Amino acid sequence: MGVKADKYTFATVLSMCSWELLDYGRHVHSVVIKSGILGWTSVVNSLITMYFKCGCVVDACEVFEEAEEGGTCDYVTYNAMIDGFASEERSEDAFLMFRDMQKDCFGPTEVTFVSVISSCSCLRAGCQAQAQAIKMGLIGCVAVNNAMLTMYSGFGEVYEVRDIFERMEERDVVSWNIMISTFLQENLEEEAILSYLKMRREGIEPDEYTYGSLLFATDSLQVVEMIHSLLCTSGLVKIEVLNVLVSAYCRHRKMKSAFQIFSAVPYKNLISWNSIISGFLMNGHPLQGFEQFSALLRAQIKPNAYSLSLVLSICSSMSAMSHGKQIHGYILRHGFSSEVSLGNSLVTMYAKCGSLDGALRVFDAMVERDTISWNAIISAYAQHGRGKEAVSCFEAMQTTPGIRPDQATFTSVLSACSHAGLVDDGACIFYTMVKAYGILPSVDHFSCLVDLLGRSGYLDEAETVIKDGYLGAHSNMCWSMFSACAAHGNLKLGRAVARLILERDNDNPSVYVLLSNICAAAGQWEEAANLRDMIREFGTTKQPGCSWIRT
Template identity: 30%
Template sequence: MFDGILQRKDGFSRTSLISSLSQHRCSSEQALFLASRMRSSGFKLNSYSLVCLIRALSNLGWISYAQQLHSYILKSGFHSNVFVATALLGVYVKWGFLDHAHCLFGEIPQPNVVSWNSLIYGYAQSGECLKALGLVSELARSSLRPDVFTFTAALTACTQPSFLDLARSVHCKIIKFGFESSIIAGNCLIDMYGKCGSVCDAILEFHLMKDKDIVSWNSIIGANAQNQRVADALDLFHQMPVPDTISYNEVISCLAQVGNMEDALKILSEMPNPNSSSWNSVIAGYVKQNRVQEALDFFSKMHSAGITKDQFTFSSIIRGAACLSALNWGALIHCCTIKSGWDSCIVVGSALIDMYSKCGQIKKAEMVFGSLTGRNLVTWNAMISGYAHNGNTREALWMFKEMKTMRGLKPDHITFVGVLSACGHDGLLGDGIRYFESMTREYGIRPTAEHCSCMIHLLGQGGELLRAQRMIYELGFESCGLVWKALLTACRACGDVEVAEVAAVKVLALEGDDEFVYVLMSNTYASHGRWNDVSDVRELMRERGMRKEAGCSWIEVENALPISSIKE
C-alpha cells in the first residue's frame, strides 16, 4: 500500500494517510514509517505532515525521536511556523520538559493564543503557579486576547489553600475579559475553590451560574466531598437531575474517606454501572481506616467479580499490605500487577517498593526499583525510606546522592525525613546536621515536626538533649506533642530524668493523659533506681484507669492475619 502511494506524484494522498494513521496510538508507528519512506524517496514533508508526525510521537511517547524530528524542523526552516512549533511545544509540555518548551516558545516569531495556553498549562500542571500566572499577565498585555482556556489553565495552578488570593485574582480577570457566563470557566472555578478549601465561594459560584451541566453538579459535589462536608455532598447528590458515574464515585469516596463504609457500600450497591474507581474508593477507605483485612477481602471480591483493576486499585491495596507487613498478600498482589501489566507503572512500582521495604525484603524492593523504566520523586523517596527503615544507612545516603544527579528531580521534605532517619540508625550526628542545614539553606524546605523528631533522635544519641530541647523552640514546635514525645523517648534511651520530666509535662499539657508518657517515665525512673517515683507513676495510672497494653503483632497464617499478643 505504501509503495503505491509513494509512486503518486501528488502529496495529498501521502499527507492524508499520515494524518489518518497518526490519529490513534496503534497506527502511529506506521505514520512514522511512511514519513521515513517519503524522506528516503526524496519527498519533502509539509507543515501539516509535521504536525501529524508530532502527534504520532506524542501518542507513542518516543522522546528521542521527537528530538530528532525537532532537529529536522530546525534544518527545514519550519521552526518559525506557529502551528508546527506549537504542536512540538505541546509535546514537550506533556512530557514535562518545560525548559525545552519555554525555549521553543521564545523562538516562535508570533506565538498564537494556543502557544501561550500550552506553556501556561505546562507550568500550572508542574505546580509552578507564579510562572503560569506571570505568563497570563504577559499575554493580557500583548496584542493577543486571552481566551477562556487561558484562564482555566491558570486555575489548575491555584489548587492549594495558600494560593487562594492568587486564584481570586484569576477570577477577577475572568470577569474583566467577559468569560463569567462560560460554563467551562464556572466549572473550573467551582473545582478550584473546592481544592483551596473555600467551599462557600464554590457554592456561590454554582448558584450564580445561569446554565449548569453535569460537570457543574459533579464539581460542586466534589468540592463538598473533598472538604468532608458529607451531608451537603449527599444533599446535592440527591438534588441532581440524573447522577452519572462520576457523581456516584464522588459520594462513595467522600463516605469512605470519613470512615462511613456502610453507607459507601450501600451507594455502591445502588449504582447502575460501578467501575473500577467505585471499588477503588472503598478499598482506599478501608486502608485509611486501618481496616486492612476488610480491604483485602473486598479486593478479593473485586477480583472474583471480574472488575478491571487499575494502578489506583493496586497502589491502594499494596499500601494496605504494607501497613500490616503482610508479605504473602503483597507478593500475591505483585503477581496480579504483573499479569495485568501494571507492574511497570510508577505509582504501583513505588507502592511495591514501600511494601517490600516494610516487610523487610529490601532486595525485592531493589529489584522492583531496578525494573522500573521511569522513576519519579515518589519512587526515589520510597527507596531511600526503605533503606532507612531497614537500617541500610550507607545505601540510603548513596541513593540520595544518586537522586540529586537526576535531571528534573529535586528533594522534598519526605526525601529528607528518609535521609535523617537513615543517619539516626547509625548515629551519624555530624552528617545529620549537615543534611538538615542543606535542606533549609540549599533547598529552602521548611522543617516539619517529622524533621525535628529525627534531629531530636540524632541529638539524643549524641547525648545532646539540651540542644534538642532548644531546637524545639528554635523551630517553633513548642506546641507540637509529637516532638516532645520524641524528646521523651530520647531521654528514656539516655536516662536523663530532668529533661524527661519537662518533656512529659509538655506532652500531658498538649495531648492530655497518655499512657505512653506514664510508661516511659516509669521506665526512666526504674533505670535510675528511683522506685518511689516508679510507685507514684503506677499509682497515678491506676487512679486514671490506665494499664500498659499487651504488645501485639500481626502474623500471616495462610494469608489470614490473626493477632499474636505478648503479655509482659
C-alpha cells in the first residue's frame, strides 16, 4: 500500500513477539538492520526485550553491546537488560549491569531498583540496593518497597519484612499480599489472618492472590469456609482461586464440598481436574478419581505428567493392573516415556499390582533414573520378598554416579532385609546409613531394625535397640517388638512391651488380643481367659480374615 514502516512500527511489532514467534522476531531484526534504523534507541530496547522474552540471552547481549558501541543506549536500555537478567535468574549479571549503568552516568529509576532488588540471590546485595534506593529518595515508592518486601520474605527475614511494611506510608494490595504470604510461609497463620482483617479495615480490596495464599496455607477448615463465603459474596470467582479452594476442601477431607465447587466451574482447566482427582485419591476414593480422569479425557483436555502419575497411583491402590497397562500405553503413544516421574510411578504400579517382572522391565527401559527410581525398584523387591535382590540393587545404586540414597531408600532396603531374615546385611546397611551417609535414623528405620532382629529371634538385641535409642519406646517399634514376642512365644518380654504400649494407648483392644494369644501359646490359660474377658468388655470380637482382590 506504499506505507513505510517507521521506528514505532518496528518497536510495536517486536513487543508482540514471544517464544512462539522467535523466527518472525529474528526476521524483523534483519529488516531493521537493512532499513538502517537500528540506531533508534526505542527499536534497540524492543529487540533486547524480545530476545529476553524468548530466552535468547546471548542475542540480547549482542544487541546491547552493538548499541553501547554505537552510543544508542539510554536508561531504558539498561533497565531492559537488568530486568531481562532478573527474569533469567542471573542475579550477578543484573547487579553488574546496574553498576555499569551508573558508571555510564545513567541514574537508576524506580523500575531499575525493582528489577535489581527482585533479582538479588544474596541478602548482602539486596541490602546494598536497598541502601542506595533510600539514598536516592525512593523509599516512598510503593513498587520499590514491594520489591524489598519480596526480597526479604524470600530470605525468611520476617522481622525486616514487618519493619519495612510498617514504615510504608502507602500500601497497595501487593504489599498486603506479600505480608500475608510471609506470615504463612513462616507458619504464622494467626498473624496472616489478622493482617487480612486489617487490610479490609483499611479499605484495600483483596484479590485472587490474597485468597489463594490463605487457602493454600491454612490448616483451619473454619478459615477455608470463611474465605469460601467471602468469595461468594464478593463475586471473585476466578478459576485460579476456585482451584485452590477445591484443593483446600480436599485437604480437609470435605470431598462433597470440593466436588460441588469443581462441578460449578464453567471452564475447567487441567489444574481443576488434577485437583479433584488428587483429592479423591488422597481421601480413599480411587474409583471416583479414575472416573474423573476418564471425564478429563472425554472433555478433550490433554493430561500432563502429574495427571498421569495420579491415575497410576489410583491403579496401584486398586490393584487395577489392566487399567495401569492402558495408562502405560497412553504414556508411550503420547510422548511421555522420557518422563522420569512417570517411569517411577509405573515401577510402583506394576510392583503393587503383583507384577515384579513388569516393574523390572520399566526400570531397565528408563534412560534416566533418579533416587526415587532406585527406591521404587528396591521397594518392589521388598514387597515381593526378594530381599537378596533388594540388597544387590541397593549396592548397585551406591555405585551409580549422581545418585545418593536417602531416608526412603534405607527404609525400603531395611524392610526387605527384615522380611527375608537378612540380619547381617540389615545391620551393615543400618551402620552404613549412619556412618557413611550421615542420615539420622528415623522411627521407621528403628522399627525396621527391631522387626529385623525380632523376626530372626534376636529379642534381647531388639529390646536393647528400643531402650538405647534416642527416640525412646516409640509405639511403632514397640508393636514390631510385640509381634516378635508373639512369633517366638516370649511371654515375659511380651508382657513388658504390652505395658509400654498401653501407657500410651490404654484403650487399644488389639494389645489384649495379641497378649492373650501369647499367654495361650505359653499355656497360661487363666491369664488368657482374663484378657479375653477384658476384650469382651471393650465390645471387641475377632473378625474372620478376608481378602479383596480386584479382577
